[in-house]
Amino acid sequence: MIRGMKMETRGKLIIVEGIDGSGKSTQIHLLEKWLAYKGVSVFKSEWNSSEMVKEITSKGKKKGLLTPTTFSLLHATDFADRYERNISPLLRAGHFVLADRYVYTAFARDIVRGCNPEWVKKVYDFAIKPDVAFYFKVPADIAVDRILIGRPKLKYYEAGMDMNLSNDAYESYRIFQGRIIEQYDSLAESEGFTVIDGTLNIEEQQNIVRKKILPLLEGYQTSKTRIKR
């Protein structure tokens, strides 16, 4: 083994999952601030961030051209780009990576859309298992109400209109989110999610999150500890 390339130099991957309006982005934001404050080198990675695929998915979405399979593969392309260029090298270099949604978002959505579960899981099996996966669990009605406040219109795929759940976008969205929750719930055990009650106060939730992350910081060289000598 090359000197200085010990396995413990590997970073940590923390991910958050939950439906829209579950409060996960707020929580990961607070976690990021806390880690940065403690001197941890931390990077955030968001779902749907690559420019290349964004252009195509948005074109396909506008035209209503996407099938469950192409929808799945385009999002997998996007994720792979983010993973190969961003997440994986950062982790190998020993940084903390916080991902707002990870492969489980794809599992849940694609399976609800009718893709074969084993196929989807296999497509994503190049992605490493997170050190901690938080699942912010919120009843569909609460999350949907949070989202719909101040948002006049839902987009076609966002509302799950491609699945013919209902002719009404809002109704379709509710049903769709409910099914996503079912998928998350079934993944929670098999994938070892840390389930957090998303109806608790923001501070209470963050407290639980930080307690869970604390052990990961043991033995981790922060910029502050390094400066100390």
Next chain:
Amino acid sequence: MTRTKYKDLGKRTVEFYGHGIKNLQDIEIKGKLIVIEGPDASGRSTQIQEITTRLEADGHAVLNTGLKRSELVGRGILEAKQDYNLGRKTLALYYAADFADQFEYKIIPALQAGYIVLADRYIYTLIARNLVRGLDRTWCHNLYGFAIKPDIVFYLDVEPSVLIHRVFQKNSTLDHYESGADIGLSEDMYESFLIYQKRISQEFHAMQKKYGLIPINGNRTIPEIHNDLQKRIDGFLKRVGNQ
């Protein structure tokens, strides 16, 4: 006339390589899916043109498909390939999305309508390229588990040393990806091309049995290859027509 050209091609249900696609599980197809595989400049397109002309003359409806031609991502791939930073898995998935789009919107409907679909490459080239780039074999095969098994697949097998001259005749320069320049096989493009094509060819030979690919000696002249292919296709259509 003893030719059986106006006979029905017969119906069948589709058979997938893997898990398939949910809403296509029970469909019935009347057409036939014929695939011609082979490297760039192996003469595929010329052969497909000639075969199409013949099949149409015989009264069959023919649809041509190929890679990078989907309405959804076809152009996007060409642009993405200009970005040499793209990872291997990313490109592999992008190609799969392009293929899936054509598969669901072109190939399947045409087969349902009774067309002969002549595919200018199918999943095998995509799998071979991924394998040569070191992607996991099981992963690559699973990725295309939504594709159906074609009726026949031909593989134009051309010696890399013969192929390189055809590439120069066609384009006068070597293509970055088709020479495997993205995987650092050799500093020298010429040598890189030969090594890369050799590896692609090895992957095809490895897939031959698993997928029932029919190797066609592609070192011969265009008319010779065409005669060979046409005979085999006519024979196949005659057999299915008589069933």
